[in-house]
Amino acid sequence: MGLWAIPSDVLARLRFATSPMAEVVGALGNFTPGRRNVDQVFALRHQAAFREMLAEYPGRRAVFEHSSRPGWLADFLSIPPPGTAPTMDEELHQLSGFDESELVRQLRESTPGRLPPILLGGAVRTHILGLLEWTWIHTVATDWPRRERILRADIVTRTHRLAEHGFAGVLQDLGRRREWSEGHLRVNDHDRPTRQLGGSAQLLLVPVHANGSWVGWDEPHRYAVYYPVSGALADTGRRRPGGVDRLIGTNRARLLAALDAPQTTSNLAATSGLPIGAVGNHLKVLLEAGVVLKRRSGREVLYWRTAVGDELLAASR
Secondary structure, rough: OOOEEHHEEEEEEEEEEEEHHHHHHHHHOOOOOOOOOHHHHHHHHHHHHHHHHHOOOOOHHHHHHHEEEEEEHHHHOOOOOOOOOHHHHHHHHHOOOHHHHHHHHHHHHOOOOOOOOOHHOOOOOHHHHHHHHHHHHHHHHHHHHHHHHHHHHHHHHHHHHHHHHHHHHHHOOOOOOOEEOOEEEEEEOOOOOOOOOOOOOOOEEEEEEEOOOOEEEEOOOOOEEEEEEEOOOOOHHHHOOOHHHHHHHHHHHHHHHHOOOOOOOOHHHHHHHHOOHHHHHHHHHHHHOOOOEEEEEEEEEEEEEEEEHHHHHHHHH
């Protein structure tokens, strides 16, 4: 099994950190075919746009398809953050310093087959940075303030636990395969030699919105353990069907679901079977709640669903 031997001096300098890059890596996991326990609401909301982006940029698609396999991530995806609260730009800048040949070597380690020619043409760094930056901007960035609050709440809780129960009380609760015993932390089930952290090494513990956990390093001085944040998101995979109906009412839920494309009040009344006055009243409530928008087009007023409405509907489905 994979073990890290961690000296007491390293434990004494142990720090918690937040990482936008780790959130992006967790987001990419939600788009991986065959992955279990994904955030279904997140995937439903962003997967179509993500697939369109991959189709437009074959190099990014190749990176996505060859940077991970079950139980293994390419090293550049798990490199420790450069500090305890870096920005995404700082983490991308750190990654931009990697040599092209080193990035190719890491991709070869993380995929069972041969790399496609597009990853061997001297632009692999551009493909990697493009994939990560797009995923950050289009799926994570607008949600980062909320995520960061949850991450910091987790850090506060674990810092108190560290003070009360010592390192063992924290290190043994960092993921399904993590165990702490006699100065050794089990980080995975791979049959590899024990990794000895030097006395001057820095160890970071990084909570992340993901169901899995992983480790990373920038030898010989920087190491990180990424673990699932507590109290992250509701288990969207087990929500009961029809939840939005109970939340906002059956008729409003029907109208919200019908607004995939802009529609008028009369069209909604005709397709839903509801009186036009009732449709107008329901739309007023949905408009005030911010889940629909309206705009006049000639003599008609068109209504359509907002991103908030999309997410509410996706959560119910």
